[in-house]
Amino acid sequence: MKNARKVATRAALEAGKILKERLGDVRTIDYKAAYNIVTDVDKASEAKIFSIILDEFPEDDVLAEESGFTKGQLSKRRWLIDPLDGTTNYAHTYPFFSVSIGLEEEGRRILGIVYNPMTDELFWAEPGEGAWLNDEKLFVSDAKTLNTSLLATGFPPDTMRAVRTNILQFKTLTDKTHGVRRDGSAALDLCYVACGRLDGFWEMKLAPWDIGAGSLIVEEAGGKVTNLSGGPLDISSGHILATNGKIHEEIIEVLTSLENQDSSQVL
Numbered sequence: 484m485k486n487a488r489k490v491a492t493r494a495a496l497e498a499g500k501i502l503k504e505r506l507g508d509v510r511t512i513d514y515k516a517a518y519n520i521v522t523d524v525d526k527a528s529e530a531k532i533f534s535i536i537l538d539e540f541p542e543d544d545v546l547a548e549e550s551g552f553t554k555g556q557l558s559k560r561r562w563l564i565d566p567l568d569g570t571t572n573y574a575h576t577y578p579f580f581s582v583s584i585g586l587e588e589e590g591r592r593i594l595g596i597v598y599n600p601m602t603d604e605l606f607w608a609e610p611g612e613g614a615w616l617n618d619e620k621l622f623v624s625d626a627k628t629l630n631t632s633l634l635a636t637g638f639p640p641d642t643m644r645a646v647r648t649n650i651l652q653f654k655t656l657t658d659k660t661h662g663v664r665r666d667g668s669a670a671l672d673l674c675y676v677a678c679g680r681l682d683g684f685w686e687m688k689l690a691p692w693d694i695g696a697g698s699l700i701v702e703e704a705g706g707k708v709t710n711l712s713g714g715p716l717d718i719s720s721g722h723i724l725a726t727n728g729k730i731h732e733e734i735i736e737v738l739t740s741l742e743n744q745d746s747s748q749v750l
Contacts (some may be wrong), residue, residue, distance in 0.1 A: 495584050519555070609703070616678055622679065634681060672686075701725045
């Protein structure tokens, strides 16, 4: 595993270098959906990650945001790659984005790396090894109640057409906490929970590459990660709740109470 972490770290740092150097120099923006964009920098970052990881591990499967699924010679390990988590932020030169690289073995998350090139912060975790920010071990916050907590969330790219959104959840939890941030990078939000900058994060309709790495980092920092009802996390479902563990049940109670309400009432 040390070799996998070393290779993934190099890939994240090299991709992050591209993101930092090209910030403000996006040359093309394509639309995958009405409000879901991809830039030439996303593609350049992903190409760099592929070249490093697949050169070392050509037998592994890869699931990446821009290239989709790439089948390797073996099926026991799968890399989860988001070359630019926070593309909309990046396209607007809003400096909150990251590179996220996760690794699964037989469906079990065994490595998570998230790199913020603007702050040179490398978050990483392996099962049983704890969570780390560069060389500093991470621990979740000690906030014990919802009303003393700071949370974060995100919305689907096309909120206007989504059948189910978390806008009502956003308003309700804003009223019950110190506030809810919408920063635009789920991977970094999860890392902020892991290091105690945030006390909790929830979101719906994410992809495995958005949360595969960050969810492990939260767990290894002592936090709790589940689906929105408190069941086991399924990264393929895209629904996630990650907290310091102490406020987890309070958030679930709020989310459950809002389950059948219409978000249009807050618009």
